[in-house]
Amino acid sequence: MIQIYNNFKARLEKFSGTFVRYVAIIKLITTDSIWRFKKESFVILTTSFLGVFFQIWTIGLAIYYARVLEKGENIRLFSHMFQIRTSISFLVVCGIGVLLSLLISAWLIYFSRTRSLALRRRYEEFCARRVLSLFGSSSMIWSPSGRSFSDSNIIFRLARIDSKNIGRVMWMLLDTIIPGVTLLAAIGVLFYSNAPLTFLMLVLFGISSIFQYKISVMGAKNSTLREKYARGASTEYQRIILRQKGISIPLPENESWFGKKVFMSGHIKRFFDAQLGRLKAIENSQLVSNILFAATMFVILLTLGSSIILRGEGWGNLIVYLVALRFGLVNMKQISKKVTGINRFYPQIKRYFQFVENTTTPPAINGDRVNDYCITTSTNTIDGSLASFKISKGCKVGLISSVELNRYTLAFIIDCLLGHSRRAVNNALSSIWFMTSRYEHIQGTFRESLGLPGNYEWQDLCKEVEEIETGLLDKLTAQLPNNLDEQVPPDKWNTIDKDLKYSIALLNALRSNKQWVVIEENALRSFSDNVLKFFMSRLSDRITMIISYSNVANLERYREDVITVMSKSEVIGMGSVKWFMENQQKIKDIVGKVPVKEAKRGVVDIDSDDEFEDEDI
Structure with a gap:
C-alpha cells in the first residue's frame, strides 16, 4: 500500500513539475508575442470575436424564425405587421438579414485571419532578428546542454527554423483565444439550462483531458526524437547514395541490404517512427475529442430525452442545450487540437528562449573593476x-x-x-x-x-x-x-x-x-x-x-x-x-596537432527547412 502511495506521489510530482514548466513556457511566449504586439492582437481578436458573434446571431435568427413559424404568431416590424406563415416579405427580410450577417461574418473572419498571418510573419522576423542581433552583439553565446560552445548550425536553426516555429505557435495561440471564450460562454449557457447535467459533462471533459495531456507529452517527446535522429538519417541517406555510386551489381539483384539494413533499422527508421508519432499526436487528440463527443451526446439524449418523454414537454430546452453543447464541443475540439499542436513545438520554444535569456554580455563594472x-x-x-x-x-x-x-x-x-x-x-x-x-x-x-x-x-x-x-x-x-x-x-x-x-x-x-x-x-x-x-x-x-x-x-x-x-x-x-x-x-x-575548429555542415538535416505545413497544425 505504501509502495502504491509513493508511486502515485512520484507521478503526481512529475506531472506537477511538467505542467508548471509547460505553463511557464506558454506564459513566456504569450507575453513575448501577443502582449508585445497587443494593439495588433486586440484588433485580430476583436474582429474574430465579431465574426463568430455574427455567425451565432445568424443561427439565433434562424431558430427564432423557426419558433415563431411554429407558433403561427404575427410580428410587427417597423410599423408593419407580418403574418409569419403566409408572408413572403418577412421571409425575404429574414433572408436578407441572414445574408448580411453571414457576409459581415465572412469579411470579419477573413480580415482577422489575414491580419493574424501578417502578425505571425512580423513576429517570426522579429524572432530571427533578435537571434542574429544577440549573437552579433554578445560575448557569451548560449550553447545546448552537453556542448562547450555553440556553432553556426545552432544559430541557423534558431534564426531560421525555431523562429518560424515560434511564429506558428503565436498564430496558434491567437487562434485559440476566441474558441476558448466561446467555450466558456457555451459552458455558462449549459449551466443555466441544466446545471447537474453540465457538471457531469465537465467530469467527462476532465477525464478526456488526462488522455489529451498524455498525447501532448508524447507529441513533444517525438518532436525531440525527430530532431535527435535527423542528422543521423541524413548521413545514412548520403551513405546509401555513395554506396550505390560504386556498386556494379544492379539493385534488384542486390536488394537485401537495401530493404532490411537501411530502412528497417538505424537512424532512418527511428526518424520516420518519430515523425509518424509527432504527426499522429493531432489525430490521437481528435480521436479523444470525438469519443468525448459521442459519450456526451449519449448521456444527453438518455437523460434529457427520457425526462422530456416522461413530462411531455421541454423539447425547446433540449434544442437550446444541444446548440450550446455543439458550440462547446466544437470549440473544445479545436482547442485540444491547437494545444496538442503547440506542445509538439515545446522543445523548439524552450531552446529558443534559453538562447534569448542566456546569450548576453556581462555588464561593465565601473566602480569595482578588476585590474589584475x-x-x-x-x-x-x-x-x-x-x-x-x-x-x-x-x-x-x-x-x-x-x-x-x-x-x-x-x-x-x-x-x-x-x-x-x-x-x-x-x-x-x-x-x-x-x-x-x-x-x-x-x-x-x-x-x-x-x-x-x-x-x-x-x-x-x-x-x-x-x-x-x-x-x-x-x-x-x-x-x-x-x-x-x-x-x-x-x-x-x-x-x-x-x-x-x-x-x-x-x-x-x-x-x-x-x-x-x-x-x-x-x-x-x-x-x-x-x-x-x-x-x-x-x-x-x-x-x-x-x-x-x-x-x-x-x-x-x-x-x-x-x-x-x-x-x-x-x-x-x-x-x-x-x-x-x-x-x-x-x-x-x-x-594534438590539429585545432578543433567549428564543425562544417557536411550533410543537410532532413528537417533543416519547413517540415510541417500549416494544415498539419
Whole structure:
C-alpha cells in the first residue's frame, strides 16, 4: 500500500513539475508575442470575436424564425405587421438579414485571419532578428546542454527554423483565444439550462483531458526524437547514395541490404517512427475529442430525452442545450487540437528562449573593476609548468589552443583561463575586443564598419595609417575609397591586402576602451616588423592575448610574458617561451596537432527547412 502511495506521489510530482514548466513556457511566449504586439492582437481578436458573434446571431435568427413559424404568431416590424406563415416579405427580410450577417461574418473572419498571418510573419522576423542581433552583439553565446560552445548550425536553426516555429505557435495561440471564450460562454449557457447535467459533462471533459495531456507529452517527446535522429538519417541517406555510386551489381539483384539494413533499422527508421508519432499526436487528440463527443451526446439524449418523454414537454430546452453543447464541443475540439499542436513545438520554444535569456554580455563594472587577473593550471602534466601567473595592464599572453577563436568560443576560452573566478570572467567579457584572421566588416558605409565618429575624416585615417608605415598609406589610397561615407562591398573588402585590413582592424581596437585585446596569431604574420612594433607599443596599456594553434614558429616574435597551453576545457601548463620549446613535443602529444575548429555542415538535416505545413497544425 505504501509502495502504491509513493508511486502515485512520484507521478503526481512529475506531472506537477511538467505542467508548471509547460505553463511557464506558454506564459513566456504569450507575453513575448501577443502582449508585445497587443494593439495588433486586440484588433485580430476583436474582429474574430465579431465574426463568430455574427455567425451565432445568424443561427439565433434562424431558430427564432423557426419558433415563431411554429407558433403561427404575427410580428410587427417597423410599423408593419407580418403574418409569419403566409408572408413572403418577412421571409425575404429574414433572408436578407441572414445574408448580411453571414457576409459581415465572412469579411470579419477573413480580415482577422489575414491580419493574424501578417502578425505571425512580423513576429517570426522579429524572432530571427533578435537571434542574429544577440549573437552579433554578445560575448557569451548560449550553447545546448552537453556542448562547450555553440556553432553556426545552432544559430541557423534558431534564426531560421525555431523562429518560424515560434511564429506558428503565436498564430496558434491567437487562434485559440476566441474558441476558448466561446467555450466558456457555451459552458455558462449549459449551466443555466441544466446545471447537474453540465457538471457531469465537465467530469467527462476532465477525464478526456488526462488522455489529451498524455498525447501532448508524447507529441513533444517525438518532436525531440525527430530532431535527435535527423542528422543521423541524413548521413545514412548520403551513405546509401555513395554506396550505390560504386556498386556494379544492379539493385534488384542486390536488394537485401537495401530493404532490411537501411530502412528497417538505424537512424532512418527511428526518424520516420518519430515523425509518424509527432504527426499522429493531432489525430490521437481528435480521436479523444470525438469519443468525448459521442459519450456526451449519449448521456444527453438518455437523460434529457427520457425526462422530456416522461413530462411531455421541454423539447425547446433540449434544442437550446444541444446548440450550446455543439458550440462547446466544437470549440473544445479545436482547442485540444491547437494545444496538442503547440506542445509538439515545446522543445523548439524552450531552446529558443534559453538562447534569448542566456546569450548576453556581462555588464561593465565601473566602480569595482578588476585590474589584475590570475591564470591557474588545472593539472601538473608538464614538467616545469607554473602553477599560476598574474596578468595585468601591459601583459602579453600567448595562448596555445585547440579551440579556434570566434564569437562562439570567446566566452569558453576566457572561462577556461579565468573560470576559477566568475567575477574575473564577467569583467573580462564585459571589456574585450577580438580579431580573427577572417576579419569581417558590416555591410554599411566605411565609417560605420570602423565605428568612426562623425567628425572623423578621410585625412585623419590617412595620418593614422601613415604613422604605422608609409607603405600602408599607398595601399590604403589605392585599394579603398577616399570617402568614409561610401559603402565598401564585401568582395572588395576581401581582396585588399591582409596587412592593411588587419591594421585598420587594430586601429579600431586602439580607439576602443576595451581592457582585453584578443588576436589570432595567424593574422599578425602579414605584418612587417615595423607594423608589429607599432601595434605592440600602442597596446602596452591593454591585456593582449595572442592565440596560436598548430603553427608556433613565431612565438618569440611577439615577446609574450607567458605562454599558456589549453587543452579541451582547461589550462594544462604555463611558462616562458623557452619552457614551451623544451616541452613542445609533449604538449603536441597532449593537445594534438590539429585545432578543433567549428564543425562544417557536411550533410543537410532532413528537417533543416519547413517540415510541417500549416494544415498539419
